[in-house]
Amino acid sequence: MFLYLNVEGELVARCAGPTSNAKCELVQKEGGMYALNVRPQEGGDHTLTVTYKGEHIDGKLQPNNR
Numbered sequence: 001m002f003l004y005l006n007v008e009g010e011l012v013a014r015c016a017g018p019t020s021n022a023k024c025e026l027v028q029k030e031g032g033m034y035a036l037n038v039r040p041q042e043g044g045d046h047t048l049t050v051t052y053k054g055e056h057i058d059g060k061l062q063p064n065n066r
Contacts, residue, residue, distance in 0.1 A: 012051045018044040 015022035015038050022040040029035055040046055050057045 010053055013038075014049045015040070016047045016049070017042050018046075022046060 011026060011034060013024045013026055013036050015024050017040055020041050022038050024039075025037040027035045027037070036050075038046075038048070
């Protein structure tokens with residue numbers, strides 16, 4: 001999954017599962033792009049939250065399974 005941002009600051013991704021959080025890793029790429037790797041620790045519905053400077057980022061993320 002890629003996040004396209006042309007800003008500097010604290011970008012945080014969290015993925016909450018039914019009883020535990022998934023492991024999330026944000027990696028900064030060139031051109032203001034970040035790659036997000038999410039590794040769920042359990043099956044079931046999960047909720048992904050992405051914030052920048054503590055504020056929720058509205059809009060759709062662009063999944064890319066490369």
